[in-house]
Amino acid sequence: xxxxxxxxxxxxxxxxxxxxxxxxxxxxxxxxxxxxxxxxxxxxxxxxxxxxxxxxxxxxxxxxxxxxxxxxxxxxxxxxxxxxxxxxxxxxxxxxxxxxxxxxxxxxxxxxxxxxxxxxxxxxxxxxxxxxxxxxxxxxxxxxxxxxxxxxxxxxxxxxxxxxxxxxxxxxxxxxxxxxxxxxxxxxxxxxxxxxxxxxxxxxxxxxxxxxxxxxxxxxxxxxxxxxxxxxxxxxxxxxxxxxxxxxxxxxxxxxxxxxxxxxxxxxxxxxxxxxxxxxxxxxxxxxxxxxxxxxxxxxxxxxxxxxxxxxxxxxxxxxxxxxxxxxxxxxxxxxxxxxxxxxxxxxxxxxxxxxxxxxxxxxxxxxxxxxxxxxxxxxxxxxxxxxxxxxxxxxxxxxxxxxxxxxxxxxxxxxxxx
Amino acid sequence: xxxxxxxxxxxxxxxxxxxxxxxxxxxxxxxxxxxxxxxxxxxxxxxxxxxxxxxxxxxxxxxxxxxxxxxxxxxxxxxxxxxxxxxxxxxxxxxxxxxxxxxxxxxxxxxxxxxxxxxxxxxxxxxxxxxxxxxxxxxxxxxxxxxxxxxxxxxxxxxxxxxxxxxxxxxxxxxxxxxxxxxxxxxxxxxxxxxxxxxxxxxxxxxxxxxxxxxxxxxxxxxxxxxxxxxxxxxxxxxxxxxxxxxxxxxxxxxxxxxxxxxxxxxxxxxxxxxxxxxxxxxxxxxxxxxxxxxxxxxxxxxxxxxxxxxxxxxxxxxxxxxxxxxxxxxxxxxxxxxxxxxxxxxxxxxxxxxxxxxxxxxxxxxxxxxxxxxxxxxxxxxxxxxxxxxxxxxxxxxxxxxxxxxxxxxxxxxxxxx
DNA sequence: GCTCTCCTAGCCTAC
DNA sequence: GCTCTTAGGAGGCAC
Ligand SMILES: [Zn+2]
Ligand SMILES: [Zn+2]
Numbered sequence: 030x031x032x033x034x035x036x037x038x039x040x041x042x043x044x045x046x047x048x049x050x051x052x053x054x055x056x057x058x059x060x061x062x063x064x065x066x067x068x069x070x071x072x073x074x075x076x077x078x079x080x081x082x083x084x085x086x087x088x089x090x091x092x093x094x095x096x097x098x099x100x101x102x103x104x105x106x107x108x109x110x111x112x113x114x115x116x117x118x119x120x121x122x123x124x125x126x127x128x129x130x131x132x133x134x135x136x137x138x139x140x141x142x143x144x145x146x147x148x149x150x151x152x153x154x155x156x157x158x159x160x161x162x163x164x165x166x167x168x169x170x171x172x173x174x175x176x177x178x179x180x181x182x183x184x185x186x187x188x189x190x191x192x193x194x195x196x197x198x199x200x201x202x203x204x205x206x207x208x209x210x211x212x213x214x215x216x217x218x219x220x221x222x223x224x225x226x227x228x229x230x231x232x233x234x235x236x237x238x239x240x241x242x243x244x245x246x247x248x249x250x251x252x253x254x255x256x257x258x259x260x261x262x263x264x265x266x267x268x269x270x271x272x273x274x275x276x277x278x279x280x281x282x283x284x285x286x287x288x289x290x291x292x293x294x295x296x297x298x299x300x301x302x303x304x305x306x307x308x309x310x311x312x313x314x315x316x317x318x319x320x321x322x323x324x325x326x327x328x329x330x331x332x333x334x335x336x337x338x339x340x341x342x343x344x345x346x347x348x349x350x351x352x353x354x355x356x357x358x359x360x361x362x363x364x365x366x367x368x369x370x371x372x373x374x375x376x377x378x379x380x381x382x383x384x385x386x387x388x389x390x391x392x393x394x395x396x397x398x399x400x401x402x403x404x405x406x407x408x409x410x411x412x413x414x415x416x417x418x419x420x421x422x423x424x425x426x427x428x429x430x431x432x433x434x435x436x437x438x439x440x441x442x443x444x445x446x447x448x
Numbered sequence: 449x450x451x452x453x454x455x456x457x458x459x460x461x462x463x464x465x466x467x468x469x470x471x472x473x474x475x476x477x478x479x480x481x482x483x484x485x486x487x488x489x490x491x492x493x494x495x496x497x498x499x500x501x502x503x504x505x506x507x508x509x510x511x512x513x514x515x516x517x518x519x520x521x522x523x524x525x526x527x528x529x530x531x532x533x534x535x536x537x538x539x540x541x542x543x544x545x546x547x548x549x550x551x552x553x554x555x556x557x558x559x560x561x562x563x564x565x566x567x568x569x570x571x572x573x574x575x576x577x578x579x580x581x582x583x584x585x586x587x588x589x590x591x592x593x594x595x596x597x598x599x600x601x602x603x604x605x606x607x608x609x610x611x612x613x614x615x616x617x618x619x620x621x622x623x624x625x626x627x628x629x630x631x632x633x634x635x636x637x638x639x640x641x642x643x644x645x646x647x648x649x650x651x652x653x654x655x656x657x658x659x660x661x662x663x664x665x666x667x668x669x670x671x672x673x674x675x676x677x678x679x680x681x682x683x684x685x686x687x688x689x690x691x692x693x694x695x696x697x698x699x700x701x702x703x704x705x706x707x708x709x710x711x712x713x714x715x716x717x718x719x720x721x722x723x724x725x726x727x728x729x730x731x732x733x734x735x736x737x738x739x740x741x742x743x744x745x746x747x748x749x750x751x752x753x754x755x756x757x758x759x760x761x762x763x764x765x766x767x768x769x770x771x772x773x774x775x776x777x778x779x780x781x782x783x784x785x786x787x788x789x790x791x792x793x794x795x796x797x798x799x800x801x802x803x804x805x806x807x808x809x810x811x812x813x814x815x816x817x818x819x820x821x822x823x824x825x826x827x828x829x830x831x832x833x834x835x836x837x838x839x840x841x842x843x844x845x846x847x848x849x850x851x852x853x854x855x856x857x858x859x860x861x862x863x864x865x866x867x
Numbered sequence: 868g869c870t871c872t873c874c875t876a877g878c879c880t881a882c
Numbered sequence: 883g884c885t886c887t888t889a890g891g892a893g894g895c896a897c
Contacts, residue, residue, distance in 0.1 A: 347897040349870040761884050766882035768885040
């Protein structure tokens with residue numbers, strides 16, 4: 030099997046949640062140039078190492094592991110097939126420590142969080158154990174049906190409407206107020222937004238703030254009392270009868286479910302399983318989703334189609350918030366959109382090829398122009414001898430079935446070696 | 449002042465109206481490849497020459513004519529300064545005969561036209577003299593105030609909102625029903641559209657069709673009778689008292705006003721003056737406007753901001769309609785947007801420069817890479833062109849920490865990608 | 868591995 | 883000198 034981009038490009042970033050959150054909470058705003066990312070993350074990790082709350086975990090995937098082999102029989106399925114496709118799921122032999130931490134941290138601190146997107150005024154205070162008084166916003170079945178209906182909505186007609194939204198659709202999207210899953214409050218400013226609440230989630234804060242509404246609540250309108258739940262309703266709390274508590278969809282045992290994942294993505298999963306299956310539960314930034322799954326802005330803007338978690342921009346908190354998407358949801362939609370995993374890969378290859386063709390086309394015209402120029406002198410000739418190739422992306426040649434990389438400067442092609 | 453594009457690129461196409469209309473009416477649909485335009489237009493002219501209705505006129509501008517000199521003192525003004533700026537207004541020494549004909553032709557034939565955008569049901573039948581029973585849709589003052597208020601609307605806030613419409617604006621635009629200047633009927637399908645009415649305007653048709661509503665009328669809704677004018681109202685006809693008739697804004701004498709220009713652009717101008725001042729009254733396609741005046745799709749989509757005349761696509765009548773804009777209106781807005789004529793020219797220059805810089809940047813990197821290229825004897829060169837590298841085993845370079853493979857034949861090294 | 872917006876280019880589409 | 887849509891790149895960035 031040919032491996033294309035990403036053996037170096039893409040890794041599963043099962044850590045991205047906390048990573049960005051930690052960064053946001055602990056880092057100062059200076060020195061955030063784009064090229065400093067690696068250094069920055071190093072710094073963060075060191076901080077994390079000292080953190081009493083950090084729960085580190087060494088994850089090691091090996092490329093030769095059978096897990097990384099694509100299962101073509103799964104690819105054409107339109108259900109959420111989560112094969113460990115090489116391109117998107119290949120991980121370096123050892124994930125850098127920098128990148129390892131878990132969502133657990135986010136709920137460890139005594140920060141109190143206010144749910145501004147659901148119908149209850151009760152304040153959920155997450156605790157270390159994950160039990161005791163936090164509210165289960167929605168159950169798995171309703172969340173799943175939501176997701177399903179939306180996907181079918183988008184794919185009911187011709188596939189043409191999928192790849193791009195028409196203006197009317199955009200209009201509809203922008204106008205539609207976000208209705209929560211179970212009805213109730215609809216809030217124009219709602220958007221799973223942590224941007225303004227991050228301070229209260231800071232693990233450093235050890236005292237509970239007084240129970241007064243956040244500023245955000247001043248935006249509240251349209252309370253539908255008929256649909257509001259009494260937060261004292263015992264159903265909203267974990268029951269002493271373990272059978273009655275919602276359980277992790279993966280292990281069907283743990284009730285230590287990730288609060289945020291349930292609320293934002295409508296997915297019931299425990300912290301352990303979430304970390305165990307990054308190919309399903311890792312989070313991707315919008316930019317990553319666009320690059321890896323070839324989704325568009327319009328699609329990612331549609332919260333009903335693909336929910337996202339807004340987090341403060343790690344580069345600068347005042348900038349546009351970072352949008353985090355759940356891999357399994359993104360993947361399900363992308364496979365639908367592109368015709369399974371194979372279709373997605375084909376399209377990716379097509380674009381890489383297109384890109385390379387464009388490059389070469391321009392290159393050829395440049396060369397043609399260059400031919401008219403004067404001959405280079407001997408010094409230049411010798412300089413030309415030492416040449417480090419700068420290979421472009423690997424492009425699959427359908428005829429031969431092998432991928433090829435082309436050097437941008439001299440144009441030589443090398444076959445991409447299978448590993 | 450620097451003169452940029454267009455002494456050869458751009459001409460005033462004072463003829464575009466009839467040209468496209470004639471083309472649409474007379475030409476068959478085959479053989480409409482993009483490169484055939486010139487030939488096509490030649491063909492049209494020959495037909496026009498034989499037309500008994502065509503009123504030809506030789507227009508000759510000379511490039512060295514003082515008219516073509518830019519008047520900087522006019523440029524900073526935000527009013528409709530119509531200096532003959534070189535770039536946009538330069539005309540070839542002699543306008544090609546092909547391009548000369550007048551809007552008069554459109555109204556000469558016995559085609560009857562139905563005004564679908566104004567409040568009257570009366571059918572205006574244009575005659576050669578331009579008099580007798582056609583309806584004056586609006587007067588100059590109201591049209592001008594419309595234009596003025598819209599421009600100020602767009603420039604009231606920061607200039608940032610000008611260059612691009614926000615989604616809400618787009619939404620608003622798409623939803624807003626087109627209200628005619630004087631109120632009355634609002635018709636969702638209205639848009640100064642000739643696409644479906646062109647057949648009835650065909651000069652070849654010599655018999656008046658029976659007076660029944662066009663299909664278009666079946667879309668009519670929302671009649672506001674309180675605002676409808678009685679078409680028998682003598683004010684709606686040309687008066688015997690010449691003083692009472694609306695007059696050309698240019699010469700202030702002729703009442704032989706261009707019906708279409710009044711209705712669509714809200715501009716009162718006689719046919720003679722229209723042809724006399726192409727720098728004000730010539731029409732531009734949307735593409736031209738974008739290129740020459742640096743306006744955006746969003747701006748040109750806004751009919752309230754810049755009205756446009758929809759004509760059948762000259763390439764193929766079933767394709768998207770051609771949008772024709774009035775130069776003086778486009779220019780007024782563009783000057784507002786870019787800060788006068790100078791500002792527009794600056795921006796144009798800036799973009800040209802940017803384009804060139806980008807080109808050169810890419811070129812330089814290519815060249816830089818090319819310089820490093822091995823260039824020995826011709827035999828080796830040809831060998832290198834078709835050369836499949838045979839890489840040896842990966843070797844770790846301790847200094848850099850990366851593994852490297854070396855080609856046995858040419859010796860190039862590639863960094864081994866980590867998996 | 869941040870997101871938005873604008874601009875550009877290229878192609879196809881439009882019945 | 884037809885128009886629309888889209889993908890992709892480059893900057894600056896709801897303070
Ligand atoms: Zn579990
Ligand atoms: Zn006149």
